[in-house]
Amino acid sequence: MTPKNNVVAWNVMISGYVSTGCYVESLGIYDDLREAGIKPDAITFTSALAACSQLAALERGKELHNCIVESKLDSNEIVMGALLDMYAKCGAINEAQGVFNHLSTIDLVSWTSMIVAYGSHGQAFEALKLFDKMLKSNMKPDRITFLAVISACSHAGLVDEGHHYFNLMVNNYGIQPAIAEYSCLIDLLGRAGRLYEAYDILQRTHYIREDVDLLGTLFSACHLHGELKLGEEIAKLLIEKDPDDPSTYIVLEKMYASTKKWDEARKVRLQMKDLGLRKNPGCSWIEVDRSIRYFLAEDKTFSQAELVYDCLSLLHFQMEKDEVAVNAAL
DNA sequence: ATAGGGTTAG
Structure with missing residues (x-):
């Protein structure tokens, strides 16, 4: 039944699950692929990382990072973009910044992911600084970049700034605002x-x-x-x-x-x-x-307080461990 | 054949 050597078939399954929102299942298929001894390629990693982003599964994401380095796929722009986004969505801003700094070329998606990383974790000024740097490097923002910038302003209470970027988007970049904007x-x-x-x-x-x-x-x-x-x-x-x-x-x-x-x-x-x-x-x-x-x-099977306590101590432990590992990897 | 970026609420 399983497509023995056809990595494309596996990739279709993994990305199919991701695009229908079945992230846990998609990682399950990734595990099956490894167990079947198939060698993952750039597309496999990209899809698996997207699943980790959505689940905020930092541990799994880091494992994928290691495999990517081992497979010498860490110069692939799209793979690195997916990795950057995984770290960003998991709230690992330093790791995201580390990946960003090592990109040989920064495309629009990577700029936007990095802006989102700051903006969605309360660092609006960093997000705006990065947006400014992006404009200075002659990269042209699209509507998704503007959404990231305006929402960064929204969370920091920077109303006038947010309004300014909205107008900039419409007047200088000719982007017609739709529902999302x-x-x-x-x-x-x-x-x-x-x-x-x-x-x-x-x-x-x-x-x-x-x-x-x-x-x-x-x-x-x-x-x-x-x-x-x-x-x-x-x-x-x-x-x-x-x-x-x-x-x-x-x-x-x-x-x-x-x-x-x-x-x-x-x-x-x-x-x-x-x-x-x-x-x-x-x-x-x-x-x-x-x-x-x-x-x-x-x-009702367990007390919420107990659960929250467990989560916090686990996260704390994990963060200390990860700090060391990622610093070593970079 | 298959690949990365999106705001928002209790």
Whole structure:
């Protein structure tokens, strides 16, 4: 059954699983490939690394790094780009920077990954500095680069800067903002409490006025800032559009509760119950000894506190160990 | 034949 020497067939399986979001399964196929004695190539590693990125499976990612060096594939631009992104998504900024520094040529994807690495881990100024350096090296940013830059600003509360980059994107780079770009802008303004400005943008741009994701982004910002009036208005729109989505009711209830409107909060809860809506269970996972362990938010089999404690001590131990290994590798 | 970058909410 198994394609003995055909690495392409294996790669198709691995990348197929990755592109359908089955990351654990894709790593399973990678393990099967190794067990079958097949030699992985650049494409195998690229796909397996993408799976690790999504799972934040740093341990597995580092193993792949070692194999890549052994296979002398560490000059392949795409493999290195995937490796950089893996480290970035795992929050290993120093390792990401190490890979970035050793690239012989830095293409647009690698620039963007490195900007994301900083921007999504609270280092907005580093992200902006890197973006500036990228422009100076005459690399032309695309919409994904701008999304990374604007969201970096959003998380750091740099509203004016974020707005500036949005305008730069539209006016100097001719990128027409679509839903994703507006979503970033609305998040930027909303997080900073400039809710009516955000709402204006939504209203003025007729073709996005009805978009559930954008309304949802603004709704979360209303909740964050306890803005009841606008929040209620948006909740009404959201419930009209998607009456079966429990998240709207949950956020609305929390918004009432945090502004001490207990009667209203109770009404929302009852309404939810009447409709038979249930909260989707929260789910997370952690990598323990090479395997990915899932757990649910309402899992009663062990105490949450115990679990959190275990995770923290494991992560702490892992970080110390990894620091030494990666420094040696570089 | 198969390959890397994307914001957002409780």
